[in-house]
Amino acid sequence: MVVKVYGPDFASPKRVLVCLIEKEVEFETVPIDILKGQNKDPEFLKLQPFGVVPVIQDGDYTLFGNFQ
Incomplete structure (x- = not known):
């Protein structure tokens, strides 16, 4: 199963992507235009x-923070 990472194209969640690459986890980015x-x-x-x-969505599991 492919992990989906939702975020804006101009400021992609680089730390998340680096961790997924280091762990060799298959992922796809889903652009979200916050503007x-x-x-x-x-x-x-x-x-x-x-x-x-x-x-970050992995199957039925969704991970997010409350950064308001």
Whole structure:
């Protein structure tokens, strides 16, 4: 299964990506345009109820922080 990393293209979650690369975990990035408010879309808020990026999803497990 591929880990999905949600975040903006211009400021990708580099620490997350570096860790995944070091551990040789297969992943894909999902761009979220926070300037257009995609982080406040109802579909994204189902993953991260606070609308904050980054979000890491591995199957049914979703990891996010509350960085407000």
